[in-house]
Amino acid sequence: MNAMTMIELGIAIIILIGTIVGFLSAIGFLRLPDVYNRAHALSKSATLGVLCVLVGTFLVFLFVEGYFSIKLFLGIFFVFLTSPVSSHVICRAAYRSHVSLAEISVRDDLKEAIIENNKETEDM
Amino acid sequence: MAIQVLANLLIGLLWVFFQDDWSVLTFFSGYLFGLLVIFILRRFLPTKFYLxxxxxxxxxxxxxxxxxxxxxxxxxxxxxxxxxxxxxxxxxxxxxxxxxxxxxxxxxxxxxxxxxxxxxxxxxxxxxxxxxxxxxxxxxxxxxxxxxxxxxxxxxxx
Structure with a gap:
């Protein structure tokens, strides 16, 4: 087995891991009870899956084609930067539009804080 | 700090315009040049040199x-x-x-x-x-x- 086959095998394994992680996060999306828990599955596992696939593609271009792809590099950077922000914004919008937490939830500190905040603004 | 990075990017872009050569390598050398400029001017900046x-x-x-x-x-x-x-x-x-x-x-x-x-x-x-x-x-x-x-x-x- 020469060096090139080894590199290709490694890249294939990275992309396979990315696919499996993406698949598992899709299962989590179906199994978890409410929008907040589903955001966990999407914000982390899906990000890792997409990152693995992109890194694998980047390595294919670098080693097999011998070409440093700036676009893929930018793609990795932006996926990494935007996925936590989007999950935060989705959760916040859901809470603001009164989507209730799942039945099994045990604690909600934010509810009291929002009630107090509303009182203060009414007083002023 | 954000201002310094922005200024540095601007110098890099200006360098590409001056060289009239739209490649990543030119931008990179312009960026390095911008680093040098900001390093020389660091005494006059309100915040620390970002590197x-x-x-x-x-x-x-x-x-x-x-x-x-x-x-x-x-x-x-x-x-x-x-x-x-x-x-x-x-x-x-x-x-x-x-x-x-x-x-x-x-x-x-x-x-x-x-x-x-x-x-x-x-x-x-x-x-x-x-x-x-x-x-x-x-x-x-x-x-x-x-x-x-x-x-x-x-x-x-x-």
Whole structure:
């Protein structure tokens, strides 16, 4: 087995891991009870899956084609930067539009804080 | 600090215009030239020269990558458990960081730690409201790693 086959095998394994992680996060999306828990599955596992696939593609271009792809590099950077922000914004919008937490939830500190905040603004 | 990076990018872009050669390599050499200009002018700038923080920045980036990998596997572990006995909920956490950039970075890092998403930040930027998948275990791990994150962020921004 020469060096090139080894590199290709490694890249294939990275992309396979990315696919499996993406698949598992899709299962989590179906199994978890409410929008907040589903955001966990999407914000982390899906990000890792997409990152693995992109890194694998980047390595294919670098080693097999011998070409440093700036676009893929930018793609990795932006996926990494935007996925936590989007999950935060989705959760916040859901809470603001009164989507209730799942039945099994045990604690909600934010509810009291929002009630107090509303009182203060009414007083002023 | 953001102004310095922006000025540096602008110098790099100007360099591409002057050379009339639209390639990444030209932009890169222009960027290096811009670094030199900003380094010479550092006495007249209100904040520290931003490359002095490079080491801390790389450490922070490394922390980000480690956190995302670890948290993905924790979340996947919860997902593939045959009987899903989780106790989700929202808890509050206070922070000592000040300013928009520091609070944003901490919120990003917390969102990347296992099973926690920042839902809301109070008006005065002091209290985070964090949703976790499993209150007893994961809220403790967030509170423990909070100090580590705050120190790493302070090294970059101060």
């Amino acid at each position: 002095f923080n490079l080491h801390a920045m790389i450490k922070l980036l490394f922390l980000f990558i480690v956190e995302i990998v670890v948290s993905s596997f924790v979340v996947i572990g919860i997902i593939i458990r045959p009987k899903m006995n989780i106790k989700p909920g929202i808890f509050s956490m206070e922070t000592t960081l000040k300013g928009d950039i520091e609070v944003t970075l901490l919120a990003l890092l917390i969102t990347l730690t296992p099973g926690s998403v920042v839902v809301e930040i109070s008006q005065d930027n002091k209290i985070f409201y964090i949703h976790t998948m499993d209150i007893p275990d994961l809220s403790n791990s967030v509170l423990q790693s909070k100090d580590r994150f705050e120190n790493a962020i302070k090294k970059v921004t101060r």
